[in-house]
Amino acid sequence: MAPRTRRTERRAEALSRERIVEAAVELLDSAGERGLTFRTLTERLATGPGAIYWHVANKGELLDAATDAVLAAALTPTPGRADAADAADAPRAEIHAVALGLFDTIDAHPWLAGRIAAQLSLSPWRSVAPRVLEALGRQVAALGVPEAHWFTATSALMHYILGAAGLNAANARTAAPETDRGAVLDATSRAWKELDAGAYPFTRAVADQMRTHDDRAEFLAGLDLVLAGIAARYPPAER
Structure with missing residues (x-):
């Protein structure tokens, strides 16, 4: 039994947790949560289930690890990100960068939206809420929002960004x-345009605007509305 145990340990060490998570993300992207099973994962990695269980206890842990890895990459600042004309504009520019990073990442990994929602509602102490709150909250504080209102302002930003994305x-x-x-x-x-004019006057009026809209541009426009509301609610004299 000892030689077999040593061989198992060597295989487990060669197959890192990072590679397992990377393969899980690939499967999630191509097949969704239902397509991610330990059987498909072992086939993709050309290994046995024991080597995977050495690093990951179950599918729930694997999904959390995949979510954390993708989210961490989305929130990692890149050199030159959020360059601003002056220091006063820097927090707003960084919020734009964080928001677009999340928008593009969730667009590239559609399964991520469901995992984020699940963590926020069922286990907000896990990686999603602290990572996103930290990335946005530091900039909210830098905008001059009073500390007593940091959570409210940052939560509003987070819910808009994650909801729209x-x-x-x-x-x-x-x-x-x-x-x-x-x-x-x-x-x-x-x-x-064919809806009843008396019941849906607004919807009929914006039909052409909806037809020509750009999702990413509308996302940023909505973000600016939220930021404008924060600035109006906490003007410089109150900060």
Whole structure:
């Protein structure tokens, strides 16, 4: 038994936790949570289940590790990120950078939105909430928001960013691969214009704006509305 145990240990050491998580992310991207099983993972890694269980106890731990790895990469500052014209603009520019990093990452990994929502609602002490709160909260403090209101302002930012990014990813995930976005928007715009004028005057009025909108640009516009609200609520004299 001893030689077999040593061979198992050597295989487990050669197959690192990082490689297992990397392969799990690849499977999640291609097949979603249902497609991530220990059987498919062992096939992809060309190993036995024992080598994987040496590093990861179960699927829940593996999903948490994959979420943490992808989120950490999204929130890691890159050289030259959020360059601003002056120091006063730096916190706002960094919030933009963090928000776009999350938006693009969730867009690239549609399964991530569900994992983030699950952690925030069921286990907010895990990696998601602290990472995102820290990345945004430091900048909220730098904007001059009074400390008594840091949580409220930062939570508003976090919920907007993750909610909008998650909805964008959900739209992409539910659409068929061959779906033409322009055709869908045109059809939706026409349908809105045909709604009852008395019941839906606003929806009819914005039908053309919806048809030509850009998801990323609208995301940033909404972010600026939230930031403008924070600035209005906590003007310089109160900071």
